[in-house]
């Protein structure tokens with residue numbers, strides 16, 4: 001059944017084992033981020049078996065899929081106030097920056113007799129989530145300290161998501177500075193400094209991570225085997241744990257310029273073409289509903305992606321050394337966005353290799 005996403009659990013296991021070895025040597029705990037694969041249970045189990053005990057996702061729907069596993073669960077996206085009740089029920093820890101929401105979490109936690117753990121998010125300049133102003137950090141701590149349903153366990157930050165800001169010793173050190181100030185001012189000891197996502201890994205590879213950072217939240221590094229500040233691959237990992245397989249439904253020689261007056265395409269854009277003469281095209285059964293065609297990379301590198309519509313992908317196979325037939329399967333590697341969308345599409349079947 002196609003299109004199909006083939007998920008190689010052996011390779012994922014190898015990736016996480018490699019990363020765990022690196023992080024262990026710096027006493028850094030990995031929070032394995034499950035959002036790119038929608039919290040898929042089979043994958044979470046492999047990560048757990050490889051020694052991961054903390055799992056994190058932006059969406060409660062994904063965390064629910066591995067609810068029965070005895071692991072710590074962390075909500076990554078700042079909770080919606082309206083979901084406070086679910087947050088304290090489903091997750092052990094959440095990342096937060098708004099007192100309004102933290103109060104709501106505290107109330108709901110008290111109702112069910114738990115203490116909900118939070119990490120307070122600090123914006124170190126990337127300008128997505130987090131408290132930017134240090135005075136606001138201190139005033140928030142004073143309030144949180146009096147909330148009976150909340151245990152503040154640490155500080156965290158997220159970089160290279162909106163602003164593209166690169167994690168460095170200089171910016172991450174601000175977390176340790178804040179922790180020390182909080183200890184001084186309020187005699188509160190915070191155990192966790194959560195120093196970002198896969199873009200912070202380069203600081204381990206070049207040994208410049210501040211000592212005090214003891215947690216990283218890793219998604220892309222686990223599934224694509226790379227740090228994401230510069231996009232370098234990490235030795236001992238695979239970048240093809242996920243492969244997309246699609247079936248050819250038409251092969252014909254056609255001109256490279258459409259015939260007739262050119263208006264808008266299916267997505268409202270006016271397409272432009274270069275005349276390269278008659279080319280051999282393969283039409284495949286997958287479309288923009290399932291994946292962005294810029295997020296897939298043909299493994300046969302003589303194949304060129306020339307376009308797509310909702311349900312079709314058009315390839316130029318003129319230069320390929322293989323002679324493709326109707327019903328043949330074309331394979332692609334995927335970018336982060338490609339994995340995210342194909343995992344999310346119910347039309348793409350998932351198959352696990354172990």
Ligand SMILES: *Cc1c(COP(=O)(O)O)cnc(C)c1O
Pocket residue numbers: 033035058076077095158196197198199217218219220221228
């Ligand atoms: C998605 C996310 C991560 C993981 O990012 P990767 O680049 O996939 O490692 C970490 N922290 C937060 C807050 C996130 O939203």
